[in-house]
Amino acid sequence: MEKTGWDFIIAGGGPAGLAAAITAGRRGAKCIVVEKGKTPGPEPRGESIAPYPFMDELLGKEWLKNNSSNDPSFRRFHSPLDKKNTLINVHKPYYFFHWEKLITHMTRLATETGAEFLLESEVTGLIEKENRCLGVQYKASDNSTHELLGTTVLGCMGHNDTLGSRFGIEREDIDCPTIKYFSRNAPKINLETHPNLQFYMIPSGMLEIAPDLPPAVAYVFPLVNGEMEAGLMLRLGPLKDLKGIKIPDEEKMMAVWDFLTTSYPGFSDFFHGAETTYKKLTVISNRKLFERVIPHQSGGLIFMGDTIGFSEANGSSGLYFGMAQAAFWVDKLMERGGPGGNPWSEPVIPALMREYHRWDVYKYIKKSYRDIVLAEKFMFKILGSNKKLNRWWKPIMALLQMSS
Ligand SMILES: Cc1cc2nc3c(=O)[nH]c(=O)nc-3n(C[C@H](O)[C@H](O)[C@H](O)COP(=O)(O)OP(=O)(O)OC[C@H]3O[C@@H](n4cnc5c(N)ncnc54)[C@H](O)[C@@H]3O)c2cc1C
Structure with missing residues (x-):
């Protein structure tokens, strides 16, 4: 493996990093993915995507459709209790x-386009000179330290990102604690009778077991053969100034989850008799969008994907946003530099940022953030209580249906 001369050094091989590698390879660029896991994307995260045309371009026509285990267009929202x-x-x-x-499919596509992979290699720092990023330092599995040099580093390390804090990326401004859960053989999961996604609104203050829990949404996604994905997402985005809430630690989150899956009206029905196969506390990137994505004055590094956050009403488009950002930036740099070229040789950052801010997906994320903050403020702060939410349920749902 070469140490220098990479068009793109991609730090992190999750969905955003792999999308960057596929796009770069297809444009003839020389790129390498540095991934700390034994395989790319070692930790399961989002597992559903809407049919954006971009996904067909990236993954192959109808790949998503042909590989899906459920494809509902309906969601059932449940009021408190x-x-x-x-x-x-x-x-x-x-x-x-x-x-x-x-992940396997994307890794194969990336490899076919000529991307190289450096696995079990943790990016630990940047190589910088005169306000320009020139490469990364990484630690191999035997703890030895190495350097890679190239034209552009793409920061795709997701919520585990350790490079961004120096440039002002505060993870607590971006991430919301979330439990990800899987089970099989769930008696109530039957796509014939229950094909739709289920969302349970839980305002702050209504659970005796955790009265200071921030507002939350618990969900069940039915899949084929009695499998289900489920989870609990805290909704912190609009609630910076809400008094009396406390972000729970892992023990508290798990206690709330156990309560919900055994005793919460309606929700717990899905879990009776189900065999748990996965349960983990993680975070969902679902708050403020970090803006200074090209932090060096003379370029060389761009942050994207979960590293910079996103906010979307359903909390379920991070995959698309991250992958689309990766393709966007690779395309923009290749237009300016081409394989082996150097897009940073002249002052391009203001023009690149203008294009980014005019880009439909960026505008959508920003608008979506404003909408969700307003809607959740109304639901979880202005109405707030279980009783008020139940009283105003019909108009809230009418608004939700109108905006869907
Ligand atoms: C429970 C849950 C449910 C979700 N549901 C959905 C959904 O239904 N639909 C949807 O669109 N989105 C969903 N999301 C969001 C979606 O999963 C993320 O937006 C997406 O995974 C972000 O991709 P990424 O590549 O930016 O980051 P990640 O997926 O986090 O990938 C980052 C990669 O970088 C690697 N890495 C980290 N640090 C280093 C390092 N120092 N050196 C080298 N490698 C490193 C990691 O191992 C990983 O492979 C969900 C998220 C969660 C947690």
Whole structure:
């Protein structure tokens, strides 16, 4: 493996990093993915994507459709204590697939385009000169330290990113604690009778077991053969100034989860008799979007994907946002530099940032953030309580249906 001369050094081989590698390879660029896991994307995260045309371009026509294990367009929202529920049509299918299948497919596509992989190699720092990023330092599995030099480093390390804090990326401004759960043989999971996604709204203050829990949404996603994905997402985005809430530690989150899956009206029904196969506390990047994505004055490094956060009403488009950002930046740099060229040789950052800010996906993420902050402020702060949310349930759901 060469130490220098890379067009792209991709730090992190999750969905964003792999999308960058596929796009760069297809444009004839020389790129290497540095991934700390034994395989790319070692930790399962999001497993559903809406059918954005970009996904067909990246993954192959109808790959998502042909590899999905459910594709519902409807979501059932449940009011606090499941007193009311409403079915909303989001007018597009959400394709559910297994994480490993997506990552394996993307790794194969990237390898076919000529991308190289450096596995079990943890990016630990940057190589910089005169306000320009020139490469990365990484630690191999035997603890030896090495350097890689190239034209552009793409920061795709997700919520584990350790490079961004120096440039002002504060993870607590971006991430929301989330439990990811999987089970099989769940008696109530039957796509014939229950094909739709289920969302349970839990305002702050309504659970005796954790009265200071921030507002949360618990969800169940039914899959084929009695499998289900489920989880609990805290909703911290709009609630900076809400008094009396406390971000729980792992023990508390798990205690809340155990309570919800055994005793919460409606929600717990899905878990009776189900065999747990995965349960982990992680975070979902679902708050503020970090803006200074090219931190050096003379370029050389761009942050993207979960590293910079996103916010979307359903908390479920991070995969698309991250992959689309990766393709966007690779395309922009290749337009300016081409394989072996140097897009940073002249002052391009203001022009690149203008293009980024005019880009539809960027504008969508920003708008979505404003909308979700407003909607959740209304639901979880202005109404706030279990009783008020139940009283106002119909107009809230009418608004949700209108905006879907
Ligand atoms: C429970 C849950 C459910 C979700 N559901 C959905 C959904 O349904 N749909 C959707 O679109 N999105 C969903 N998301 C969000 C989606 O998973 C993320 O937005 C997406 O995975 C972000 O991709 P990424 O490549 O930016 O980061 P990641 O997926 O976090 O990948 C980062 C990669 O970098 C590697 N890495 C980290 N640090 C280093 C280092 N120092 N050196 C080298 N490598 C490193 C990691 O091992 C990993 O492979 C969900 C997230 C969670 C947690």
